[in-house]
Amino acid sequence: MPNYQAEIAACSQAVRDKMPFTPSITNVVxxxxVANAQIAVGxxxxxxxLADEGINMVQACDSFYINLGTLFPxxxxxxxxTIASLQASHKAWVLDPVGLGKGADHNALIAYIKDHPATIIKANASEIMTLAQTWGLISQETEQNYVGVDSRHEVNQAQAAALALARHSGGVVVVTGQSDLVTDGNRMLYSLGGSDWMEKITGAGCILGGVMAVYAAVAQDPFIAALTAINAFNLAGKQxxxxxxxxxxxxxxxxRLYQNSAREVSQIPVIEQGEED
Amino acid sequence: MPNYQAEIAACSQAVRDKMPFTPSITNVVxxxxVANAQIAVGxxxxxxxLADEGINMVQACDSFYINLGTLFPxxxxxxxxTIASLQASHKAWVLDPVGLGKGADHNALIAYIKDHPATIIKANASEIMTLAQTWGLISQETEQNYVGVDSRHEVNQAQAAALALARHSGGVVVVTGQSDLVTDGNRMLYSLGGSDWMEKITGAGCILGGVMAVYAAVAQDPFIAALTAINAFNLAGKQxxxxxxxxxxxxxxxxRLYQNSAREVSQIPVIEQGEED
Amino acid sequence: MPNYQAEIAACSQAVRDKMPFTPSITNVVxxxxVANAQIAVGxxxxxxxLADEGINMVQACDSFYINLGTLFPxxxxxxxxTIASLQASHKAWVLDPVGLGKGADHNALIAYIKDHPATIIKANASEIMTLAQTWGLISQETEQNYVGVDSRHEVNQAQAAALALARHSGGVVVVTGQSDLVTDGNRMLYSLGGSDWMEKITGAGCILGGVMAVYAAVAQDPFIAALTAINAFNLAGKQxxxxxxxxxxxxxxxxRLYQNSAREVSQIPVIEQGEED
Known part of the structure; x- marks a missing residue:
């Protein structure tokens, strides 16, 4: 297994050095x-x-974060x-599809994103499975009802869905849970760690998506950006x-997210698929 | 006086066990x-x-919280x-009417709610008195100007208004202040405790409404849900x-809201009307 | 140099005594x-x-805060x-123009405000320079691109722009940074202090604007209101x-913002223009 520590440390340090501009459309909760966590890591x-602000900010940005919670008209x-602009300018962006099945506008945006895929999709196991089913990438196993923020599935139940989504989008998929899965449709790793408190605050997932967008601004490889974000997140959580x-x-x-050095962030263990099975 | 401790402890424990789904339309401040307090109690x-998300979430929910602060178009x-759906599906919901007199949309919603009453109305003394006057339930004593979050009246000045509102709505009314009044139009109790710091942060009232919706999801009797929320709130405040x-x-x-057990929550003293007069 | 300590202490104390009503239109981040900081100082x-809520709240208010972040349609x-009502009723208001160049609605509001000026404008050096250029008050030195919350200029680079803005608006201009400049187009002072942590949280500037609006509700002279807010802010930051x-x-x-007495707030040193050059 390749040693990702050097890449993770480099990615984390590059953010501290470059302080990338990372705008978001994200929920009001x-x-x-999200803003404070993004500042904390650099x-x-x-x-x-507003649509025209999205277009303008895409021109100025190093990466973008889109979180579909609390939609307004x-x-x-x-x-x-904003997504059309990101695609046209080939800039990295992270999607948190939170709120799947919540209503018509959410459904319409999810349908749009199928054809305009994110660089990184980050969601819990139930969301990843529902998204892959909604896009017709895996067979329909569950009803297409509203999927809340609390996953009813374990991370490794979502492996096939994550792989299918990554291959469809040509990007990276992250499944969050007790351990966190990262795949680009080819490589698949688990990151261990974090804290059970994450489920006792609102927004742990939102933070992770926002921080991932920051690392995606500097990493050539979004797989490394996703790993770095998860490691930074799990390390601070554990502390x-x-x-x-x-x-x-x-x-x-x-x-802690602010205090941790690039070297420390790279120390969280990642393991290859199968090792934990 | 009946001993409500057993009912309060049971209600508090039921929320920990069932983890009810309790969506909200609530102000952005x-x-x-509100989300963190709801998670903290279970x-x-x-x-x-969005309207269709409200309708969909009512189908999935165990109870609902509606807070009229920071209205958007x-x-x-x-x-x-959302309220029409709640009424059609006979699900419990809590109203925080914050912002009375603020503008036309707020007035229109208050008029609508008169005919589609909440299971629990929670507000401070000035708000309760203004609401009862606006709905023609008690005589007009004050001008119908904007009523801020800082009550100009004592809780027991709002007793008649609270009774009138509870009888009109067939539900429960909570008047918050130095002590908190709970009535269902028949029974009337005061809960003592809490903290003066509540007035020095924004959102203490919003939290209480949100937490009340959580308990209303599991309690047969909304009077018990209201008492449980007030007790959980005042205990944590005192601590x-x-x-x-x-x-x-x-x-x-x-x-503290997270740490306290059902037994501890049931220990806050409640007294019957008259005892503190 | 006049001794502003007495005026600052009086302004700070007047807020504690009168508890002015200070509504805001401010960003959701x-x-x-902002609400908690305003409560903390009194x-x-x-x-x-909503527009009609703005008009109604202007009638009831002692001052107003308008922050142009996260615009909705x-x-x-x-x-x-809201601004038209403030002007008609001659009430003090503070502008934070955050988001200059972000999009069409922001541009339209900035154009409108040129003819309906704020009592106090508070922004960082880059924003102050861009605003003065946009309004044609100083020559165009930089491109009119989006100006982020991180200033690319030092406070004293913005002196001429601040003076020009203050003279145009007939009000006070505050330039925030390592030291903070306050001018009414005639007097010019620097306040020293604060904390580098301010740049590591989102909203330090938003808080300052909100707190400034609170002091502007009681001060005859907005120059004193601005100084008092900066001192309260820098003292709490230092602590x-x-x-x-x-x-x-x-x-x-x-x-700390809550704990500090009027006397303590007045102790932060202010120096006249030139002393630090």
Whole structure:
């Protein structure tokens, strides 16, 4: 197995050095947390909700983050126009498809994204499986109801769906859970670690997507960007694990995300598919 | 006086066991805090702003929270459609009418809700009195100007208004303040405790409404749900009361909301009307 | 040089005594932080996004804060109508023009504000220079691209632009950075202090604008309001400077904003233009 430590350390350090500009369209529940987490690792966030601002920010950006939570009526146009611009300018972007099955605008955006794929898709196991089914990439096993933020499936149940999505999109897919799976349709790794507190705060997944967009701004290989984000995230989570409650955890987690060096971020163990089976 | 401790402990424990799905339409100022407080006591939040998402989430939900702060143009349709769905499916919902008199859309929604009443209405004394006057349930004593989040009245000044609202709506009314009044138009109790810090952070009332919706998802009797939420809230507030400032208080308060057991939550004293007069 | 300590202490104390009503139209990223910071120093916030709510809240308010981050489609009308009402009722308001060059609605609002100037404009050096150029008050030195929240210029590079803006608007201009410049087109002072952590959290500038609006509600002279806000802000920042990370800093900063007395706030040194050159 290749040693990804050097690439992860380099990716983490490149963000600290370059401070990439990483705007987002993201939900209002956790927008503050996403911005603070992006700053903590070295990115420069800007949040927006209008189509022409999306187009303009794509011109100026190093990468983009799109999270489909808390849609407003203006999201449909704003998200589509932003994605079209990202595709035209060949810039990296990360999708968090949160809210699958929530309503018509969400469905329309998911349909649009099938043909305009993200560089990295990050979601939990249930979301990844539903997305692959919705796009007709794997057979329909479950009803297409609303898929909440709490996954009803284990990460390794979503392996086939993740592979199918990665091959369809030509990008990287991340499945989050007790361990986190990363695949580009060819390579597949698991990152271990993190903290159970993640499920006790709102926005852990949103943060991870936002931080992933920051690393995707500097990495040639989005597989390395995804691994680096997961490692930075899981390391900070583990360090903050001793918190007395969810709000203390969140404070310590953001503090740690800021403090950790590139070398430390690269130390979280990753294992190849099969090793944990 | 009946001993509500057993019912409160049972309601609190039922939420921990069932983890009900409790979506909200709530203001953007405190939406993150509402979600985190709901998770802390055992609920599963989902926030939304579109009408069809409201209708869909009502189908999936165990209860709903509607808070009328920071209205967008899309709220009018979204809130009305969501409430109509809640009524059709006989699901419990909690109203925080915050922002009374703020503008035309707020007025229209309040008028609509008169005929489609909430299971629980939670507000401060000034808001409860204004709401009862606006709906013609008590005589007009004050001008119908904007009613801010800071109550100009004491809780027990709002007793008649609270009773009138509860009888009109066939539900429960909660008046928050130094002590908190709960009535279903028949029974009336006060819960003592809490913390003065509540007035020094934005969103204490929003949290309480959100947490009340979580307990309303499992309680047969909304009176018990309201009491349980107030007790959980006041206990955590009292425990965090030694904080050095408002931001520290908020962190400790959410931590405590998470830590407290069902038994502890049931220990906050409640007294019958008249005892404190 | 006049001794501003007495005026600053009086302004700070007047806010604690009067608790002015200080509504805002402000971005969703930091809206919670702005509300908490305003409460911490003694204001009473209310956030809104609809035009008629803006008009109504202007009638009830003591001052207003307008921050142009995260525009929605409804902002264009809401912001213009609110500003027109503020002008008609001669009430003080603070502008944070954040997002210059981001898109068409932002440009339209900036053009409108040229003819309906704010009592206080607060921005970083790059933003102040771009604003003065956009309004044709100083010669065009830089391209009119998007200006992010991270200033590419030092505060004293923006002196001429700040003076030009203050003279055009007949109000006060604040340029934030390592030191903070305040001018009314005649007087010019620098306030020293603060914390480097300010750049590591989102919303430090938003908070400052919101707190400035609170002081502008009670001060006859907006120059004193601006100085008081900067001093309150820099004192709390300095006190929280020992934090272990950005999230801890934010908590300690809000706590300190609440704790500091009017006398303490007046102790931060201010120096006249030229002294630091």
């Amino acid at each position: 956790t927008v503050n947390l 990115g420069r966030p800007a949040m927006l909700y 203006s999201h449909r146009e704003a998200v589509q126009e 903050a694990d001793g918190a007395k409650g969810p709000a203390s955890f969140q404070t310590q987690f953001i503090d | 405190t939406v993150n805090l 609920g599963r939040p989902a926030m939304l702003y 899309s709220h009018r349709e979204a809130v009305q459609e 965090a009361d030694g904080a050095k400032g408002p931001a520290s208080f908020q962190t400790q308060f959410i931590d | 930091t809206v919670n932080l 204001g009473r916030p209310a956030m809104l996004y 409804s902002h264009r009308e809401a912001v213009q109508e 929280a400077d020992g934090a272990k990370g950005p999230a801890s800093f934010q908590t300690q900063f809000i706590d």
